[in-house]
Amino acid sequence: MISLIRPGVSPLHRMPAGPKLLVLIAAIAGISIIGSDPFEALAALAAISGAYSFAFGLAGLRLFAQQLWQLKWLLLVIIIPQLIFGALWQSVLANVIRLAAAMLAATLFTFTTKSADLIASIEHTLGPFKRFGLKPEIFSLTIAMTINAIPMILKFSAQAKEAQTARGVKPRVTLMAVPLLVASLKYADEFAEALTARGVEI
Amino acid sequence: MLIEFESVSVSFDAKTALDDINLKLDQKRIGVIGLNGSGKSTFARLLNGLITPTSGRVSVGGVNPATDPKAARSQTGFIFSNPDVQIIMPTVLEDVSFTLRQSGLTKDEIASKALASLERFGIGHLANQAAHSLSSGQKQLLAISAIMVSEPKLIVADEPTALLDLANARLVSRVLLEQIDQQVVLITHDLRLANECDILLRFADARLLEVGEPSPVISSYLAENG
Ligand SMILES: Nc1ncnc2c1ncn2[C@@H]1O[C@H](COP(=O)(O)OP(=O)(O)O)[C@@H](O)[C@H]1O
Numbered sequence: 001m002i003s004l005i006r007p008g009v010s011p012l013h014r015m016p017a018g019p020k021l022l023v024l025i026a027a028i029a030g031i032s033i034i035g036s037d038p039f040e041a042l043a044a045l046a047a048i049s050g051a052y053s054f055a056f057g058l059a060g061l062r063l064f065a066q067q068l069w070q071l072k073w074l075l076l077v078i079i080i081p082q083l084i085f086g087a088l089w090q091s092v093l094a095n096v097i098r099l100a101a102a103m104l105a106a107t108l109f110t111f112t113t114k115s116a117d118l119i120a121s122i123e124h125t126l127g128p129f130k131r132f133g134l135k136p137e138i139f140s141l142t143i144a145m146t147i148n149a150i151p152m153i154l155k156f157s158a159q160a161k162e163a164q165t166a167r168g169v170k171p172r173v174t175l176m177a178v179p180l181l182v183a184s185l186k187y188a189d190e191f192a193e194a195l196t197a198r199g200v201e202i
Numbered sequence: 203m204l205i206e207f208e209s210v211s212v213s214f215d216a217k218t219a220l221d222d223i224n225l226k227l228d229q230k231r232i233g234v235i236g237l238n239g240s241g242k243s244t245f246a247r248l249l250n251g252l253i254t255p256t257s258g259r260v261s262v263g264g265v266n267p268a269t270d271p272k273a274a275r276s277q278t279g280f281i282f283s284n285p286d287v288q289i290i291m292p293t294v295l296e297d298v299s300f301t302l303r304q305s306g307l308t309k310d311e312i313a314s315k316a317l318a319s320l321e322r323f324g325i326g327h328l329a330n331q332a333a334h335s336l337s338s339g340q341k342q343l344l345a346i347s348a349i350m351v352s353e354p355k356l357i358v359a360d361e362p363t364a365l366l367d368l369a370n371a372r373l374v375s376r377v378l379l380e381q382i383d384q385q386v387v388l389i390t391h392d393l394r395l396a397n398e399c400d401i402l403l404r405f406a407d408a409r410l411l412e413v414g415e416p417s418p419v420i421s422s423y424l425a426e427n428g
């Protein structure tokens with residue numbers, strides 16, 4: 001799930017990245033302390049959908065629905081073990097809705113914030129720690145790289161799958177682990193070199 | 203800039219990657235050819251201090267990349283073969299802007315310079331796209347835009363078209379050889395391209411076998427390996 005800035009002129013878009021990040025953290029903290037009442041969780045989810053339409057108008061609701069639909073497998077993976085281990089269905093439902101609300105809130109943040117702004121604000125916030133030898137650039141780069149790593153890993157796994165299919169093996173997760181790891185390490189190695197060449201001191 | 207190598211050797215453990223290289227170059231288009239493993243990439247990486255000599259001395263425009271890698275890297279832009287590994291920031295414009303992060307310019311100035319660089323290399327319309335969604339050819343143009351935005355004095359390209367299809371390979375090499383005013387060191391297996399350089403270096407088994415006008419160098423390369 002890679003999401004990127006969707007241009008807009010709403011106050012959410014114009015809000016500086018740092019305070020917006022604090023609001024996001026507060027919202028997620030709020031969502032996570034709601035009890036196991038599915039209705040409270042639903043109310044939180046509704047509030048997030050409200051934030052989407054606040055940022056993008058009516059199109060925001062469609063975006064909200066789209067993003068929620070994308071979470072389906074993840075949510076399913078989370079529901080099943082809880083049911084198996086005998087949790088109350090009400091609390092399972094509440095958990096899932098809460099999780100969806102929190103993830104959609106985070107996604108909305110990335111939709112309305114340029115990653116460069118986020119990065120600049122992190123560097124700014126961590127600035128005072130420079131004198132203790134902390135390099136804020138490392139933190140912000142980590143975020144950018146994490147965003148970039150997602151499409152790369154998807155690409156590697158597609159390649160590993162293809163290679164296995166081509167050799168007549170039915171692709172299996174266990175068989176993918178090694179080629180995926182090798183490809184990732186090779187990528188990390190070359191990426192580090194490219195970073196150095198562009199003047200980043202690691 | 204004057205590129206100077208004085209008795210430069212590089213070894214990795216027991217393996218010699220470059221053996222006693224001596225050079226003085228100031229041509230604008232410097233081509234490098236040779237079989238795989240002959241030492242081309244090692245030569246390229248000495249120019250910006252990604253690799254340092256085991257013995258001997260390198261000087262690029264008076265800068266020693268081994269002792270002053272920061273200066274060497276800011277005067278040199280490096281293009282790698284793999285288009286994917288060069289992307290640092292998530293979107294195209296951000297990636298080019300990243301180069302100017304310590305330039306002291308304002309955010310708006312950086313963004314407009316970055317956009318101008320993208321437009322110069324024909325991918326201005328992709329500015330707000332996710333960098334990883336670009337085609338390989340477009341990614342190489344992005345890498346070029348990101349490097350050129352800070353106006354380095356030297357461009358080193360290590361097989362920049364190796365992973366591109368024919369049309370994109372042509373496009374990217376045309377950009378490197380014709381659209382850039384700076385000095386370019388181009389490592390390539392494309393002998394047509396090598397032939398367009400002002401001077402050609404041929405490496406074989408860690409040695410600099412030949413330096414000179416492209417066509418005789420290419421002829422002997424073909425004769426020995428054809
Ligand atoms: N980091 C390294 N560690 C060990 N050996 C290396 C390393 N880099 C290059 N070599 C070896 O040095 C030789 C020259 O490599 P390289 O300069 O990459 O050649 P080319 O680019 O011409 O293919 C090769 O034999 C290669 O295996």
Ligand SMILES: [Mg+2]
Pocket residue numbers: 242243244360
């Ligand atoms: Mg090489």
